[in-house]
Amino acid sequence: MKIRFINARLLTMDKNENVTFGELEVTDNHISYVGEERKNVAIKCDREIDCQGNVLMPGFKNAHTHSAMTFLRSFADDLPLEDWLHKAVFPAEAHLKKGDEYHLSKVAIAEYLTSGITAAFDMYYNPLETARAASDSGFRMVCLGTVTSFRESVDDMVSAYRVINSSKNGLVTYRLGFHSIYTTTREILQELSKAAHSLKTPIFTHTSETEVEVKNSLEKNNLTPPAYIESLGLYDYGGGGFHCVHMQDEDFEIFKRHKLYVVTNPSSNTKLASGIPEIQRMIDENIPVAIGTDGPASGNCLDFFREMFLVTGLGKLRTKDASAVKATEVIKMATVNGALAMGLDDADVLAVNKKADIIMIDLQQPNMQPINNIVDNIVYSGSKQNVKMTMINGKILYEDNKFFLDESIEQIYQKAQEITDRIKRDMRHD
Amino acid sequence: MKIRFINARLLTMDKNENVTFGELEVTDNHISYVGEERKNVAIKCDREIDCQGNVLMPGFKNAHTHSAMTFLRSFADDLPLEDWLHKAVFPAEAHLKKGDEYHLSKVAIAEYLTSGITAAFDMYYNPLETARAASDSGFRMVCLGTVTSFRESVDDMVSAYRVINSSKNGLVTYRLGFHSIYTTTREILQELSKAAHSLKTPIFTHTSETEVEVKNSLEKNNLTPPAYIESLGLYDYGGGGFHCVHMQDEDFEIFKRHKLYVVTNPSSNTKLASGIPEIQRMIDENIPVAIGTDGPASGNCLDFFREMFLVTGLGKLRTKDASAVKATEVIKMATVNGALAMGLDDADVLAVNKKADIIMIDLQQPNMQPINNIVDNIVYSGSKQNVKMTMINGKILYEDNKFFLDESIEQIYQKAQEITDRIKRDMRHD
Structure with missing residues (x-):
């Protein structure tokens, strides 16, 4: 299967953030050509797309x-953080049944596609269900273990690690992680550290998200969360932290080391x-930064344009400097850095032999006109409306507002609504 | 001309923020019915839209x-505020020619439509050009005088006031204002105050946008900007302030008084x-708050969903309280409060005899699914992608990603690009 894209502006992110004119060719699941237009050359392809x-x-x-x-999108907003977590999120999650995560993840996958997201680093219970949703949809997913003192175990994770990482479709991988230091005992973390050493694998977790988390860690362990x-040796094979809002000086050193x-x-840290x-x-300090939406219970939508604007905007507010966190940095975080953080070294940029995880940004929308600077347009002005096409692993899953998935979008919505309504019914009987 | 919308969820904003099922009818430029579905009643209409x-x-x-x-969208980002203004914005604006504002405003109007914006309170040089762009497009615009010490005069404004407010199309009105206290002399402001008293009209201006503005005002006038x-008597017939980021205690009292x-x-205040x-x-303190995008030179896009999220998000960050600035407040600011601030008392809510300035929000997108709370969905998860239709004064100007304007969208883009390229060429010769 060969797809040729002609008349394109190319933002390859390979070496720099320049935009050039040219063409790109996809063969099966990888990029087979990217560069100047090949004029007067006969090229056979199954589909030619004029960009x-x-x-x-x-x-x-x-x-x-x-x-x-x-299922928790717009379910419990405008609540203080503790009430949100203990009176809404945890009680609702207690009613999840096996298989629910499969259908609920599919709504998120559809939303990722509308936002030009071609891969997600997902952290939730029952990762095998999420992995199955990604596989069935054709979406690239890196599942992360979420051990806590009350759910999952290190053994569960090592087992999921083996099952998912040995699957052959090349779309889904699995990495080890834990929910947070405040939901996981020292004993479990020691066990996890042993597993990470034995598998030589990086570890990710929620880190220094709130002031309370840092304060409690200092009180309990006399150490910052990092x-x-x-x-505990959990960083011995690298990894990283989610959120990292309240980092102390020594934490910067740990991240560099x-x-x-x-x-x-940023959406989640803002809304909560x-x-x-x-x-x-x-x-x-050359600490690589990647970007995440967090879950739809926190920030409600899974919109990378909002996240990108907030990364730079909040960075400017924090430093009181409008020149802080430049758009060129943000676009790198959103693509290359994210890929590297997730272990997707073969899907980071547009270059020959890289995986064909490609999006088309529609400039023929008023928010992109007139054209002065395309990277700035994407970071400061972009919207889901500008996502004209999302291709993953060489397959177009979303194009011109239409989804090409294994189920109809209506069916995906309906199943998620049924599950959500059931959980709300069950909660009324708690 | 009669258009009937059936099978709708109605968020009328009339009295409360509840959502009910029902139908709505538009006759010519106003709403002629809104409420429960009229079953088994034969209703003649020119078009029936199933929502x-x-x-x-x-x-x-x-x-x-x-x-x-x-024309300044993505033109000079990531610069310190002073450089942005004095090395980019002002030098570029110096090359604007008569008629440019007409074409440049049309791009903004198209973007407003994609964002569900049905009226704008516009402040720029040559308001007659902007007014003409609005009239020709069918867009509702309230133009605001922008007197400064170096451009426009109070006489110009009084003249524009008379010309625009006597136009018969009912789409465009004009109000008095001034750019800011730091760009307008006391003498001009005194003259403006006389004009405002004579016309009995409110005054709006950029107010306490930056720390520097407040500091300079205190030093120079021994008074805060408000x-x-x-x-100077400029608030004697009401009005208000744009931005109001750095308000002192006494300013709150002045606003209430x-x-x-x-x-x-918020986008602009964040990015700058x-x-x-x-x-x-x-x-x-019951001070009515409305929301603006500011111009595309500041925040780059004209996206009300981004603004709404930021109003609440930044409000939560500022107070360190996730329950601050609730979604129900934000949706009111975005609709009713904005209308009242702009003097559009007849276009604030969906009710019989109100102007038919109506949008349709598409719930059949993944960012709205499953449905738990529609107002929260709009404020926290909404995107331009959810704007299925924008109607102004009874006319559909945007529907299913298509524009219905007096010129083609391609022509609008092309003219704006030509002007932008010309200005950049001219700047190179400065």
Whole structure:
């Protein structure tokens, strides 16, 4: 199967953030040509797509999310954080049944496609269900273990690690992680550290998301959250932290020492009033930053354009400097850094032999006109409306507002609604 | 001309923010029925639109913008505020020629339609050109005088006031204002105050946008910006302020005393690192807050969904309280408060005899599924992608991604690009 894209603006993200004119060819699941237009050359292909000057770029990498939490979208907003978590999220999650995560994740996958997201780093219970939803949809997913003291176990995770990583479709992988230091005992973390050493694998977790988390860690362990995690050997094969809003000076040193990734989640940190991280400082200190939407229970939507604007906007507010966190940095975080954080080194940029995880950005919308600077347009002005096409692993899953999935979008909505209504009914009997 | 919308969810914003099922009828430019479905009643109409459960609501009111600044979209980002203004914006504006504002505003109008914005409170040079763009497009525009010490004069404004407010199409009105206290001399403001008293009209201006503005006002006038404006009698017929980021205690009293509107512009304040206003305090003190995008030179896009999320999100960050600035407050600001701030009392809600300025929000998109709370969905998860239809004054100007304007969208883009390219060429010769 060969698809040729002609008359494209190419934002390859390979080496720089320049935009050039040219063409791109996809053969099966990878990029087989990208560069100047091959004029007067006869090229056989199954489909030729005239981009009409629109932009081809690597898909966005959503480096932290909880896909199945779509059932909690707009379910309990405008509550103080503790009430939200203990009176809404946890009681609702207690009613999830086996198989629910499959259907609920599919809504998120559809939304990722509308936002130009071609891969997600997903952290939720029952990752095998999420993995199955991704496989069936053709979506690229990196599932992350979510051990806590009350759900999953290290053994469950090692088992999921083996099952998912040995699957042959090449779309879904699995990595080890844990929910957070405040939901997981030291004993479990020691066990996890052993597993990580034995599998030589990086570890990711929610890290320094709130002031309370840092305060409690200092009180209990006399260590910041990253220092505590480091002390258990959990960073010995790298990894990183989600959120990283309240980082102390020594935490920056720990992240540099272990080459860890920060995954920032600005919508969630904004909506839950967690705070504003020091993104410009991370850039200055060469700590790689990736971006995540967090789950739809926190920020409600899974919209990478909103996240990108917030990464730079909040960075500017925090430093009181309109030149902080430049658009060129943000677009790198949204694509290359996300891919590297997730272990998707073969889907980071548009280059020959890379996986064909490609989106087309529609410039023929008023929010992109007139054209002065395309990267700035995408970061500061972009919207889901500008996602004209989303291709993953060489397959077009979304184009011109239509989905090409294994089920109809109506069916996906209906199943998710049924599950959500059932959970709300069950909660009334609690 | 009669259009009937059936199978709708109605978010009328009339008295409350509840959503009910029903139908709505538009006759010529106004709403002639809204309420429960009229079953078994034969109703003659020119077009019947099946909403399929999608939401009808009042269009968003963009209560502060500079429409014609589309030529500066993504033109000079990531610069410190002073460089941005003095090295990019002002030098570029110096090359605007008569008629440019007409074409440049049309791009903004198209973008408003994609964002569900049905009226804008526009502040820019040559308002007659912007007014003409609005009239020709069928867009509702309230133009605001922008007197400064170097451009326009009070006489120009009084003349524009008479010309525009006597036009018969009912789409465009004109109000008096000035750019800011730091660009307008005391003498001009005194002259403006006389004009406002003579016309008995409210006054709006950029107010306490930056720390520097407040500091300079205190140094120069020994008064905060609102106190200085009040001292000149400029609030005697009401009005309000744009931005209002750095308000002192006494400013809150001034706003209450004169029943002034705050128009918040969170994208712009974020991107230019101006700061975060005290929105929850304004709500608590019953100061009406409306929302504006500011111009596309500041925040790049004209996206009311981004603004709505930021109004609440920044409000939560500022107070460190996830329950601050609730979605129900934000949806009111975006519709009713904006309309009242702009003097559009007849286009604020969906009710019989109100102007038919109506949008349809598409719930059949993954970011709205499953459905738990529609107002929360719109405020926290909405996107331009959800705007299925925008009707102004009874005419559908945008529907299913298509524009119905007096010129083709391609022509609008092309003219704006030509002007932008010409200005950039001219700047190279400066």
